[in-house]
Amino acid sequence: NAGVTQTPKFQVLKTGQSMTLQCAQDMNHNSMYWYRQDPGMGLRLIYYSASEGTTDKGEVPNGYNVSRLNKREFSLRLESAAPSQTSVYFCASSLWMGAYNEQFFGPGTRLTVL
């Protein structure tokens, strides 16, 4: 099992460009999450999907959109990238069952917006 995979690993964008970050999990988890982590900071939740067909905003959703394509895949889109979106983006998944909510993370996408 690959666990949680993310593509691409690195990306450099110019201000105003758009891109989609891809995430897939093969653990049959129902919930998936997108976080960003800035240097020296904790993880901040951007969006999450409790189950296929549903998405909800997290702490910092502005400037992002998400799609839960199917149970396995959850993508994050930046429509018009800004330098403030320079960060490391982590995708995670969990088999949410009440308090049993261990999340497993992908390796991250390192995004730089010039």
Add this chain to the structure above:
Amino acid sequence: RKEVEQDPGPFNVPEGATVAFNCTYSNSASQSFFWYRQDCRKEPKLLMSVYSSGNEDGRFTAQLNRASQYISLLIRDSKLSDSATYLCVPSDTGRRALTFGSGTRLQVQP
């Protein structure tokens, strides 16, 4: 009050030492707790889950004090490879989202 509070460190300890980190949480509805470790610029990795009063896995022991709303992580016989940031993450049944703090940085020195 922050949802999770941890001493950011760094904790600098020699190999073989025992080190303990404390974590306080504000949400009394938290039912379970997770300790993650995060290496520099890598993804967080689950170290241990705590559902009752504590858990032990090899050199790692977690103890939960619900009355005082804190959880600790004890690492015995520290290895160089234990150098990382340790994140305390509470979870309650009403919320899918977890709150990650900035964690405690541990540096084990030869």
